[in-house]
Amino acid sequence: MGHHFENESLLTQALTHASSVHASKLETYERLEFLGDRVLGLVVSEFLMDRYPNENEGQLSRRLSALVDRANLTSVAADMKLENYIIYGGGAELNESMQADVVEAVFGAIYCDGGLGPAKKVIEKFICPLSDNAQAPRIDPKTSLQEWAQGKKIGLPSYKEIGKEGPDHQPIFLIQVVLDGFEPKNARGSSKRVAEQAAALKLLNHVTEISDD
Incomplete structure (x- = not known):
C-alpha cells in the first residue's frame, strides 16, 4: 500500500462495512470515506492543474470526475488487494461500490494517521498514473x-x-x-x-x- 499505520485501528475502521455484525455505526468506514473523498479530490485536482496548465475549470472538472470514478477506484482496490481484507456480513455483497468506498476510506485513514503528505504519496502512486491511459474526458x-x-x-x-x-x-x-x-x-x-x-x-x-x- 505504501504506508505503515501508527494507529492500526484506523485501517481496521476503513476496511469495515456497516453490515459487519461487530461494528457500531461510528466504527465503520463511512466517516473515513467522507474524509478520503475530499483528500482524494484535493490531491488529484492539484495534480491535474500541474499536468494540464492550459485547460479551464470545466475541462479539469471532467478529468477529475473521470480519474476518480468507480471503475478506477475499484481497479485500485484490486491493486491494493483490499478484497481480501474488507470486513462485511449480513448478506452484503462485495461489489464495486463497496470496494470503491473502501479505497476512499483508506485514503482518509492514511490522512488521519500521518497527514496530507503520506496520503498524497499513496494517491499519487495508485490514482495519478491512471491518467496516462485516460481518454479525453466525457461530459457527465x-x-x-x-x-x-x-x-x-x-x-x-x-x-x-x-x-x-x-x-x-x-x-x-x-x-x-x-x-x-x-x-x-x-x-x-x-x-x-x-x-x-x-x-x-x-x-x-x-x-x-x-x-x-
Whole structure:
C-alpha cells in the first residue's frame, strides 16, 4: 500500500462495512470515506492543474470526475488487494461500490494517521498514473445539464433527496432534479452521486427532446 499505520485501528475502521455484525455505526468506514473523498479530490485536482496548465475549470472538472470514478477506484482496490481484507456480513455483497468506498476510506485513514503528505504519496502512486491511459474526458449528465441551462439563461438545476430505501448498509437513494420551467425528474441510485447523475440524464433527455421539436 505504501504506508505503515501508527494507529492500526484506523485501517481496521476503513476496511469495515456497516453490515459487519461487530461494528457500531461510528466504527465503520463511512466517516473515513467522507474524509478520503475530499483528500482524494484535493490531491488529484492539484495534480491535474500541474499536468494540464492550459485547460479551464470545466475541462479539469471532467478529468477529475473521470480519474476518480468507480471503475478506477475499484481497479485500485484490486491493486491494493483490499478484497481480501474488507470486513462485511449480513448478506452484503462485495461489489464495486463497496470496494470503491473502501479505497476512499483508506485514503482518509492514511490522512488521519500521518497527514496530507503520506496520503498524497499513496494517491499519487495508485490514482495519478491512471491518467496516462485516460481518454479525453466525457461530459457527465450533471455537467451537460448545467451547461445547457446556462446557455439558455434559465438558472441552474437543483437536486434534493426525496427518499431512501433498503437497509442501512446498502441504501438506495431517490433524488429529484428541478429546473425552472420544466417538470422535475426523479431517479434512484446506490449513492446520491449516482442518483443525481441518473436524474440529470432523464431531465437532459427531456429538455433536449423539447428543444429539437
